[in-house]
Amino acid sequence: MLPVTMTPSTPIRTCLVTRREELEEILQLQVANLRDHVSPSQAVREGFVTVAHTLEVLERMHALAPSVIAKDGERLAGYALVMPVEARTFVPILEPMFQLLEKLSWRGRPLREYSYYVMGQVCVAEEYRGQGVFDALYREHRASYGARFDCTVTEVATRNTRSMRAHTRVGFERIETYRDATDEWAVIVLGLREGARE
Template sequence: MTPSTPPRTCLVTRREELEQILQLQAANLRDHVSPEQAARQGFVTVAHTLDVLEKMHALAPSVIAKEGETLAGYALVMPVEARAFVPILEPMFRLMETLSWRGRPLRESRYYVMGQVCVAEAYRGQGVFDALYREHQTSYGGRFDCTVTEVATRNTRSMRAHARVGFEIIKTYRDATDEWAVMVLGLSEGTR
C-alpha cells in the first residue's frame, strides 16, 4: 500500500484513534517482531493499555499521522504527571531528575517524555516520522521546552531517525534489558 498523498498529522481526538495506536503498537513490539525485522525496521518496547492511553491523553493528547481513517504513525505524549500510569518507566523518570540539558538541570525545564513513536510499515521511509515531530513542535512548543526519550542503542533505525530530527543524546546507560540513549529535542523557539 503506497499512500497517494502524504498522511496528515494531528492530535488524537477520538477513542478509536487510541485503539488504532494499540493495534500498531502490538504489531511492532520487540517480542512480536523477528530479530532481523527489529534490526532493519526498528521496534517498540513498552505495551500500553487503553486505560493508560486515555489517562495520558487527558493530560496532553498524542500526535498521530493519518491517511483518511488509516493510522500511519503515532508519537505518544507522556507528561511527567503520567509517570504513575506506567510503573515500568519509573526508573527512567528518576534518572531524568538527575540529568542536565544545555547546562541546566532537566527538571528545571518544562518537558514531557516521548512515550513511544511508531510508523506503520506501509508508511516508512516517506517522512511520517519527521512530520510527527514537526507536529510536536507546532502543538507543544508553547507549553513545553523539550521532549525527552530513551532509545535502545541497538535500535539503529530509531537512533538515526531521532538524530535526524534534532534529538541530542544527553546520557547513555545500560540496565537489565538493554543499553539506552537518553535524547532531548527542543520544542519551543528558544530551544530548537
C-alpha cells in the same frame, strides 16, 4: 495540522488524537511492532517498540496531553505518544527512567528546571516507513506543544539503529547512555521551541 505529501495522490496529515477509536488504533499498531513480536532481523532493519500500553493508560495520558498521530485518510500511519511527567505513575516500568531524568542536565541546566514531557513511544506503520511520516510527527509535536513545553525527552535502545538515526535526524541530542537489565539506552532531548531557555 501539518500536511505532508507522501505521493501526489496520498496526502498524510498529522494531528492530535481526538477520539477513543484512534487510541485503539495506536494499540493495534503498537502490538504489531513490539520487540517480542518482530523477528531479530526485522528489529534490526525496521526497528521496534518496547513498552506495551493499555487503553486505560492511553486514555489517562490523553486527558493530560493528547498524543500526535499521522493519518492517511482514516487509516493510522503512525503515532508519537505524549507522556507528561504527571503521568509517570501510569506505567510503573518507566519509573526508573523518570528517576534518572531528575538527575540529568541539558544545555547546561538540570532537566528538571525545564518544562518537558516524555515522548512515550513513536511508531510508523511498515507501509509508510521511509516516506517522511516520522519527521512529520515531530513537526506536529513542535507545532502543538512548543508553546506549552520547552522540550521532549525520550530514550531509545542503542541497538535500535533505525530509531537512533531517525531521532538524530529530527534534532534530538543525546544527554546520557546507560545500561539496565534489558538493554543499553540513549536518553535524548528535542527542543520544542527556538532557543528553549538556552
